[in-house]
Amino acid sequence: xxxxxxxxxxxxxxxxxxxxxxxxxxxxxxxxxxxxxxxxxxxxxxxxxxxxxxxxxxxxxxxxxxxxxxxxxxxxxxxxxxxxxxxxxxxxxxxxxxxxxxxxxxxxxxxxxxxxxxxxxxxxxxxxxxxxxxxxxxxxxxxxxxxxxxxxxx
Numbered sequence: 001x002x003x004x005x006x007x008x009x010x011x012x013x014x015x016x017x018x019x020x021x022x023x024x025x026x027x028x029x030x031x032x033x034x035x036x037x038x039x040x041x042x043x044x045x046x047x048x049x050x051x052x053x054x055x056x057x058x059x060x061x062x063x064x065x066x067x068x069x070x071x072x073x074x075x076x077x078x079x080x081x082x083x084x085x086x087x088x089x090x091x092x093x094x095x096x097x098x099x100x101x102x103x104x105x106x107x108x109x110x111x112x113x114x115x116x117x118x119x120x121x122x123x124x125x126x127x128x129x130x131x132x133x134x135x136x137x138x139x140x141x142x143x144x145x146x147x148x149x150x151x152x153x154x
Contacts, residue, residue, distance in 0.1 A: 004150075005085065008081075008143070008146055008147070008150065009081070011139075011143055011146075012074075012077070012078055012081065012101070012143055013078070014139070015074060015101075015104075015136055015139045015140045015143050016071070016074045016075060016078060018132050018135060018136040018139065019067075019070050019071045019074050019104070019108060019133075019136050019140070020071055021129065021132055022067070022108075022129045022130070022132035022133040022136060023038070023067040023068065023070075023071055023129075023133075025037060025127075025128070025129035025132070026039075026040065026042070026129070027127030027128050027129045027130075028115065028119075028126070028127050028129050028130045029119060029124040029125065029126060029127055029130070030124065030125050030126070030127040031124045031125070033045065034049075035127060036054065036124075037054070037127075037129060038054060038060065038063055038064050038067060038115075039053070039054055039064070040052065040053060040054060041053075041054055041055075057118075059114055059115075059118040060118075062111070062114055063111045063114050063115045066107045066108070066110050066111030066114070067107070067108065067111045067133070069104075069107045070104045070105075070107035070108040070111065070136075070140075071104075073100045073101070073103045073104035073107060074100070074101065074104040074140060076100045077096075077097050077098075077100035077101040077104060077144075077147075080094075080096045080097045080100055081094060081097040081147065084096065084097060091151055092151065093148070093149075093150065093151055094147040094148075094150050095148070097144075097147045098144050098145070098147035098148040099144075100144075101140055101141075101143050101144035101147055102140075102141060102144035102145075102148075104140050104144075105136075105137055105138075105140035105141035105143075105144060108133055108136050108137050108140065109137045111133065112130070112133045112134050112137065115130065115133075
């Protein structure tokens with residue numbers, strides 16, 4: 001049982017790292033002259049390399065908020081797991097951990113969907129941070145489902 005709990009913990013940490021990297025990284029869309037993310041848009045021209053803040057449109061702010069919420073809920077889920085690991089009675093389930101992790105997966109999914117639909121310039125390619133966000137979605141959902149069926153044994 002200890003090996004299973006350690007494996008679940010490592011899996012949760014991987015999901016958390018994926019969410020942090022995808023939220024903070026600078027490559028959500030890539031083009032030949034620059035890249036953009038949730039926070040900045042950088043361009044290369046004859047005068048050098050310039051970065052400006054991301055647009056203040058509502059959709060990009062919604063994606064920013066959803067991605068931050070996904071990181072916060074994934075971290076809260078990790079804290080809840082550690083707390084429940086030592087305080088939960090034998091045979092109890094990790095319900096709070098599961099709920100927080102599933103909410104994190106829903107937030108990252110909603111953020112990635114909004115970004116997919118609303119991003120300007122459809123001729124740009126998606127970057128690795130966008131792909132990491134989509135990879136983090138099923139992994140965090142699966143992690144939440146694992147917590148839902150996991151029972152504490154001694």
